[in-house]
Amino acid sequence: MSAGAPEGAASAPAPAPSGLRDRHRAVMPEWLALYYRDPLEITHGEGRHVWDAEGRRYLDFFGGILTTMTAHALPEVTKAVGDQAGRILHTSTLYLDRHMVELAERIAALSGIPDARVFFTTSGTEANDAALLLATTHRRSNQVLAMRNSYHGRSFASIAITGNADWSPTSLSPLQTLYVHGGIRTRGPFAHLSDARFIEACVADLEDVLAQTHGNVAALIAEPVQGVGGFTAPPDGLYAAFREVLAPRGILWITDEVQTGWGRTGDHFWGWQAHARSGPPDVLTFAKGIGNGMSVGGVVARAEVMNCLEANSISTFGGSPVTMAAGLANLTYLLEHDLQGNARRVGGLLIERLRAVAAGLPVVREVRGRGLMIGMELVGDDGSPSPEAAALTLEAARELGLLVGKGGRDGNTLRIAPPMTLTITEAEEGAALLEEALRRAQHAISGKERP
Known part of the structure; x- marks a missing residue:
């Protein structure tokens, strides 16, 4: 397990239990997208974390597409x-x-x-x-x-x-x-x-x-x-x-x-x-x-x-x-609980941390956003939009125990939007996990030795 990964985080993604992915595909539309090569079944959550059907815990930086705004299972x-x-x-x-x-x-x-x-x-x-x-x-x-x-x-x-x-x-x-x-x-x-x-x-x-x-x-x-x-x-x-x-x-x-x-x-x-x-x-x-x-x-x-x-x-x-x-x-x-103020403070720190990460990674063209609404645009070695890099980073982050989203005109932007109760400790943890995921993607698309 990589340093900084949450306790119980997945070391490798497992297939959906009991053939659930195949059952999903058999009855759902083909255009109904699923994240990850081996799609994730989320069974429960608490605070800024969720767990899958195999009991693995993930730090949630996407909140069900910005929908879990305050926290999972907020009492x-x-x-x-x-x-x-x-x-x-x-x-x-x-x-x-x-x-x-x-x-x-x-x-x-x-x-x-x-x-x-x-x-x-x-x-x-x-x-x-x-x-x-x-x-x-x-x-x-x-x-x-x-x-x-x-x-x-x-x-x-x-x-x-x-x-x-x-x-x-x-x-x-x-x-x-x-x-x-x-x-x-x-x-x-x-x-x-x-x-x-x-x-x-x-x-x-x-x-x-x-x-x-x-x-x-x-x-x-x-x-x-x-x-x-x-x-x-x-x-x-x-x-x-x-x-x-x-x-x-x-x-x-x-x-x-x-x-x-x-x-x-x-x-x-x-x-x-x-x-x-x-x-x-x-x-x-x-x-x-x-x-x-x-x-x-x-x-x-x-x-x-x-x-x-x-x-x-x-x-x-x-x-x-x-x-x-x-x-x-x-x-x-x-x-x-002034969650707007928390989004400003913790989000500002998270953006600074991610910009510092990006400074040493050519795969990141830009870190943009405000508060807890942050985008990281990824590119290939030639500077062109790289949906491949985004997909690789998404998978690597999941392996490390971090969930993020993706989007953008070319499908090459990571979307980071945690619940607004995110703590400074969790922001630092998520940034460290994302840095490692980006390094893995950088290595995969460039073929260069990792530093």
Whole structure:
């Protein structure tokens, strides 16, 4: 076992027990991806650690795709779920629910959107779909602006605004989508510019795109930090500059906070607040971390926008009593324990540590991110994007007892997003394990002797 590996960590991955992988493949879609050559069955977790079916322990630096926001088996959340499940599991939005109203009140106040209304869904995909319905209905237009390299979900409408080709399985669309520059700071035609000039160039591109429309664009939807896209972000202020172009035309700004919300970036509670010069967005979508594993998503919008639907609309499962109890307990814990501040402090230390690691490894092109939302872009010996290096590092990290994610436009970026209760000791441990995993990948792709 390598130095620094957690006690009980896997020395080598084991195949899924009882042929579970084969059973999965026999009944699940071919396109339903599984991580690792020998896929992992996670059976339980506690804090920042999870265990597999063979009893091996792993330090979790991905949190079920940024969803286990506070901690695995957080007592406050599990108790809220158990207590509510013992009373009633389901009612639907046709009935009043105290937890749903209380959680909506808190989210509305935190959102920064004046006269806000909240609609709960079961996922980020559904939240973005609902936001598109609101924007296109309010504006009486199916034209939508989206960012290149973006990802907003897997529904028919959200795929239509996804700018990452690897996650867009069809060109058919209910929308006319117009893609603009700005989501990736360090690649593309404007990468060589200063931040100020970068913003100017992206605004000019936006204005050029708008000049080619009939002037009735519904909205711009954007992730403040692109999640699936590899944790890329524009310079602070870009979306404020966009808003100054969009607002006079009545075009709505939808901020997709499914991955960036709830203080994960450390500096801000919402990703949009890095672009706050022109005020809050018109619509905000959220999901993932608020439920800490329970299926909670939602949309916040100005009353004028939220109330524009004239047909009947309810949600059978959005805002269920159990998930709302979980969300309320989780948000309360996050605020009372200042997890945003922890993300800023521990995340800042982790980014510094990973940049020090990268300085001695040519396989790492860039370490980027904020708080506990960190991307490591990997390249081959020729400097070109290397999905192979990312895959090798993912496997090596798992062997060492560390779970990370991957993404990016070319599938070459490691995605690091631990639960926000991560300790300094765990950050140091994870960085050491990741360094060893990267060294193994470096050796594999270069064929050079390891130092």
